[in-house]
Amino acid sequence: MTITQVISPHLPYLRRFARALCGSQEAGDAYVVASLEALVQDQNLFRTDLQPRVALYHLFLAIWSKVPLNSMTTRPFEGIRALENLTPRSRQAFLLTAVESFSADDAARVMGVDRAEFDKLLNQANGEIAEQVATDVLIIEDEAIIALDLEALVESLGHRVVDVARTHKEAVEMARKHKPGLVLADIQLADGSSGLEAVNEILETFEVPVIFVTAYPERLLTGAKPEPAFLITKPFQSTTLKAVISQALFFDQKSRKAEAA
Structure with a gap:
């Protein structure tokens, strides 16, 4: 050849x-x-x-x-x-x-x-x-220690955590209140509700990049639409999550620029 x-x-x-x-x-x-x-x-x-x-x-x-x-x-x-x-x-x-x-x-x-x-x-x-793309971040996570880790990691990158939601209802309410520029979401929440369903409801109101951080990736990677563009498996490496946050915001900015052109 x-x-x-x-x-x-x-x-x-x-x-x-x-x-x-x-x-x-x-x-x-x-x-x-x-x-x-x-x-x-x-x-x-x-x-x-x-x-x-x-x-x-x-x-x-x-x-x-x-x-x-x-x-x-x-x-x-x-x-x-x-x-x-x-x-x-x-x-x-x-x-x-x-x-x-x-x-x-x-x-x-x-x-x-x-x-x-x-x-x-x-x-x-x-x-x-x-x-360049510092933004407000909503964390949807019911485990307090993991939520604190996520908050510290997000803030170390220069972003601001506007709230931490533990249930589907809290997630939707906080998203509508703050209109975050990024969402980090678990899929199994404290009251037995679904973070995925909460995210889908949020996305019906406004567009926002979402990163799922979950111990149950198989529940998302089913082939059914929509599948998440950004998925991190627990336990996560901080370097990996930092890279994915940058990618999510980069591609979101790229998409918005293309739409505005």
Whole structure:
């Protein structure tokens, strides 16, 4: 199989990544073309010790990083506002995982760093995004200790917890009162009610990104509509939840910008 055949299925996704990284389709496509031209000149640039998609993105970032302007923190950017102030390396880490769905290990290989350095860059991105899209958060959780952990984690990212609901009724009432920008919800609540039903009722009133944090993910991943876009299984890792919060707010902002266009 030729290199062309190997990389062809991945090129549309590379163009998507390039556009998000560079801030415009024109700039992104230019770097994709430059990467392909470099590959034509020297096929040894394509690392055969990596999976093809990892190797292709690795090549792209090597070409992109050679331009001094791309290493600057402040640079022309026409893309999503939440990304424009991210430092270049943290932006790469976030996009590779949040948009391109690389595992952390593969994303580290793409960037040519070890896992510890990658985790540091991703945490930096989460913090930088939170500064750009800080919002009010409603927590729907009946276990007091978990609710306190969630509250501390959310506030460490710069967001504000407006309330903590323990039942379906409280959740709906608090959501209508505060109109939060993000909801973190369990699905089994103190009075035996359903957090999922509470969220569905909230969404009938206004749109808000929701992250389910539950010990019973199988109750949500049934194939029935709607399935949650963001789901964290208890017990959760704080780094994982921080990353998902950033993703949820990033994609919500991206969607709202597209609707306004």
